[in-house]
Amino acid sequence: MVKPVPFVLLRAVAMALVTISLLGGLLGGLIRAGTMSPVAAPWQWSAAGWHAALMMPAFFGAVIGIERAVAVRVRWAYLTPLASVLGGLCLLTGHANWASGCFAVAAGVFVAVNALIVRRQSAPHTWMLLGSAIVLCLANIAFGLTGLSEAVLAAWFAFLVLTIAAERLEMSRLMRRHPAANPLLGAVLLALSLSLVGLWANAGWASRLFGLALVVLAVWLGVFDVARRTIHTQGLSRYMAVCLLLGYAWLAVAGVCWWAQAAGGGYRDAALHALGLGFVMSMVMGHAPVILPAVARIKVHYDARFYLPLAVLHASLMVRLFGGHASPQLKAWGAGLNVASLVLFVLTMVTAAISWRRRHTRHS
Known part of the structure; x- marks a missing residue:
């Protein structure tokens, strides 16, 4: 049609x-x-x-x-x-x-x-998605009223973190969890919410609480997410698990750096980009081969080529965040390679879509 x-x-x-x-x-x-x-x-x-x-x-x-x-x-x-x-x-x-x-x-x-x-x-993950949408709405309104403040920036990140956590909660909903899992997640979400309120009120403790909430959430995801099991499989499921577990590690790094920045450690770039690139973009690379066919109706052929942009992303982050903390030149080189990894990922998706079409045209 x-x-x-x-x-x-x-x-x-x-x-x-x-x-x-x-x-x-x-x-x-x-x-x-x-x-x-x-x-x-x-x-x-x-x-x-x-x-x-x-x-x-x-x-x-x-x-x-x-x-x-x-x-x-x-x-x-x-x-x-x-x-x-x-x-x-x-x-x-x-x-x-x-x-x-x-x-x-x-x-x-x-x-x-x-x-x-x-x-x-009505389910826990859909309520979390609604909560993340409300956080985005409040952040966007605050952006119009006050400009790009630290509170707005943290709220935008919280929107992405909550969205990803909700989607992972949905994917892991059939797993048997420890009875303390859901109360612990609730406590993390409460801490994250309180930290955002504190940031808008310019409270000194708010950034530390935000960082702590990110670290605990990273641990929660690492322990209770299905990726802990699918890492032992093969193919696309294993690739996704690698992306997720690497992302959770960077989420923990982001939380520690956010705490250190609040204490005057000068880790702002590391806090922002460990979260935005290490966590969020790793989640994008992991979910794109599944989400793109569902949303854009473009099917892709998965193979080992997907690991190349993932490796470049995480290696370049190591250069940027750890080497760049001491050397502006390494920071610049790392940032350039960060962008190169994203461009490489787009090219990988394009070539994977072409590969799928060629394979199915040949067999039709």
């Missing part, structure tokens, strides 16, 4: 805007890390200044919004990714006020989408 031209065109425009947000965020990160210098173009300075906003509420807000819209199958849910990418475009063109409005609309719709999911299926 041929889809109507307006829908195909709208999807193409949306994907182009998602790509622009991602490329803008990556370019901004390279400029901030000293890997490259901006030229006179104002949008490049905007990319550097709004790096975090381009990556989280713009890019990830759109990507997760698309995934959730596909799941609920209601047209109005696509307002979340549309408003998210428009917000990113506004940031790049120097219209921060319009961007904050777009982000607020995107997050408001996103809360409604997740409330609909809870109504259809």
